[in-house]
Amino acid sequence: MEISGDLSGIKASQLRDLKKLSEYQTGRDDLIHPEILSGLIRLTQLWNREICIYLSRSGLLIASAVGKHATVTLLPLKGRSQSKHLRCLHTHPNGVPRLSSLDFSALTSLKLESMTAIGVLRGELTGFQLAYLTSDGSPYVVDLKPDNWNKFNYFESQQEHYHNHNSQIKLESKPDKERAFLLALQDGEQEVSENLEELAELADTAGVEVVGQLVQPRRSSQSRSFIGSGKLEELVHRIQETRADVLISDDELSPSQLRTLEMETGLKILDRTGLILDIFAQRAHSREGKLQVELAQLKHLLPYLTGQGQTLSRLGGGIGSRGPGETKLELDRRRMRQRINLLDKELKLVLQHREIQRRQRAKSGLPMIALVGYTNAGKTTFMKNAMEQAGFRSDIPSGENKLFATLDPIVRRIKLTPSLEILLSDTVGFIRKLPTQLLKAFLATLEEVQQADILIHVLDVSHPQALQQAETVHEILGQLECHDKPVITLLNKVDKVHDDEEISRIAQLLPYSIPLSLKRGDSLAPIWNVLESLLE
Ligand SMILES: Nc1nc2c(ncn2[C@@H]2O[C@H](COP(=O)(O)OP(=O)(O)OP(=O)(O)O)[C@@H](O)[C@H]2O)c(=O)[nH]1
Ligand SMILES: [Mg+2]
Known part of the structure; x- marks a missing residue:
């Protein structure tokens, strides 16, 4: 049997022990031969590294590999036909019997028959998680405990679920919420914690659980791994400790940084842009x-x-x-x-259609007002209140306390006074470091903003970063070439601010500031008064 991987510091006699495991043949119905299992547990404990083995369809141990603590490089498998009936089993020395996203993608891309994670902690088995590929290419997951795994019939279960992946068995479970570890480089002194807070909020919106974070001061020369080697060790350690399965970086990573981090941590890596895109994809x-x-x-x-x-x-x-x-x-x-x-x-085709709609609206000759602002500031709530106060039944879904609640632009015609009728539009919220790709992609959506006569900037004054957020909004408006448009600033969420001075301080810095609370349902009349005077 071939043994590959990181064999540094391993005694020849121990390697022989690993090799010897190939003398045992795993029975057709068994997940793994008990002797092979106890050998793997012992060696995993001894080396504190992942060990990966491949079983052929007939239960022969045909290859193995030794990895690092949290990752093992899969063997180069020759040809798909070969891997089709192969099962890959590997140990997790952190004691977590859970397949990582990387394991799932290896299962799919290598088209293995199954992939199994074996949890090992202090020389004891903690459990198994295995996934088979079903006939439609999706994985089917089974969890096994140390006390019931040997009652499990691998062959029957695999056969049954290969063709009928909807049926339920008692042991089956879904993979849990992914656990995310956050990584950020520090530029200034205090900013980073707020950036991380926002990143954590984004992660939460994306549906992952944040289990830890690490900050590293930015250095003049960017290293290949993105962070220094000492920190990298700390990072790998913290990741194991927190049992994270995805690493999210607040900063953009170069392809080589991404690969290095991926190799060292064994995790799936996402940067801030990828995370925001993921949220957009969901919404x-x-x-x-x-x-x-x-x-x-x-x-x-x-x-x-x-x-x-x-x-x-x-x-x-x-x-x-x-x-x-x-x-x-x-x-x-x-x-x-x-x-x-x-x-x-x-x-392009879809956008042509929108362009037609837009031209029709422009023909109406009504003033176009666009809501802009940082995500979660209250734009959609404004739209809803505006409609209701004007006596319309609002069809706008209530604003959610989530980032990027609104993605698709909405335009409504609202008659404010007998003499003032407007087109009001609500669009996607802005965010610090809005990915350029995304800004470009959403340019068409943001055309409502570009074509508007007047902008209403909704700002959450209760946010500790309110002024920075306002700055971000102005920056993005600059990128959209909208800096010449008149802006009315709505200082929203005053119900949450108890320091009036803070509000007047911010008010002085921003054009046409009007403090109010949309949640309280404050009248929007002061806004419409300014609007009317600007339109004259
Ligand atoms: N306390 C308080 N909360 C508010 C106020 N206005 C809005 N909110 C809340 O803030 C959250 C976000 O409101 P939205 O109207 O969805 O914000 P948005 O700007 O449309 O957000 P995106 O669509 O994600 O960009 C919701 O939970 C609202 O209930 C306010 O005056 N006071
Ligand atoms: Mg919204």
């Missing part, structure tokens, strides 16, 4: 929104694929095993480009 409902997000995702991922034939599978591309839109994870560069072209064309 986009309209055809247009979906197309825009998938395009942005593909364009964001493209530079990370180097060379021909490399696939996206290792990158994952998102939380869970979600990839960009309808795209399968195994897209290679060439096919990705084709998909991008296709999406581009489709999007």
Whole structure:
């Protein structure tokens, strides 16, 4: 039997012990031969590294590999036909019997029969998690405990679920919420904690659980691994400790930094842009929104694929095993480009339709007012209140206390006074470091903003970073070439601020500031008065 991987510091006699395990043949119905299992547990404990083995269909141990603490490089498998009936089993020395997203993507991309994680802690078995590939290519997951695993019939279960993956068995479970570890570089002194707070909020919105974070001062020369080697060790240690399975970086990573981090930590890596795109992917409902997000995702991922034939599978591309839109994870560069072209064309068609609608609105000659602001500031609540106060029944869903609640633009015609009728539009919220790809993708959506006569900037004054957020909004308006438009600033959420001086301080810095609380349902009359005077 061939043994590959990181064999440094391993005694020849111990390697012989590993080799000897190939003398045992695993029975057809068994998950693993008990002797092989106890050998793996012992050696995993001894080396504190992952060990990976491959069993052939007939239960022969045909290959093994030794990895680092949290990762093991899978063997280069020759040809798909060979891997089809292979099962891969590997130990997790951190005691967590849970398959990582990387394990799932290896299962799919290598088309293995099954992938099993064996939890080992202090020389004891903590359990198994295995996943088979079903006939439709999706994984089916089974959890086994140390006291029931030997009652499990591997062959029957695999056969049954291969064709009938909807049926339920008692032991089955879904993979848990992913556990995210956050990583940020520190520029200034205090800013970083707030940035991390926002990143944590984004992670929460994306549906992952934040289990830890690490901050590293930014150095003048960016190292290959993005953080120094001492910190890297600390990072790997913390990741094991917190049992994280995805690493989210607040900063953009170069392709080589991403690969180094991925190799060292064994985790799926996402940067801030990838995370925001993931949220957008979850929230986009309209055809247009979906197309825009998938395009942005593909364009964001493209530079990370180097060379021909490399696939996206290792990158994952998102939380869970979600990839960009309808795209399968195994897209290679060439096919990705084709998909991008296709999406581009489709999007153009959709946008033509919107352009027609927009022209019709422009023909109405009504003043166009666009709501802008940081995400979660209260734009959608404004839209809702505006309609209700004008006596319309609002069809706007209530604002959610979530980032990027609104993605698709909404335009409503509202008669404010007998002499003042406007078109009011609500769009996607802004955010610090809004990914350029995304801004480009959403430019069409943001055309409502570009075509507006007057902007209403909704600002959450209760946010500790309110002024920075206002600055971000102005920056993005600059990028959209909207800096010449008149802006009314609504200082929202005053119900949460108890320091009136703070409000007047902010008010002095921003144009046409009007403090109020949308939640309390304060009258919007002061806004309309300013609006009317600006329109005259
Ligand atoms: N305390 C307080 N909460 C408010 C006020 N106005 C809005 N909110 C809340 O803030 C949250 C976000 O409001 P939205 O109207 O969805 O904000 P948005 O700007 O549309 O957000 P995105 O669509 O995500 O960009 C919701 O939970 C609202 O209930 C206010 O005056 N006071
Ligand atoms: Mg909204």
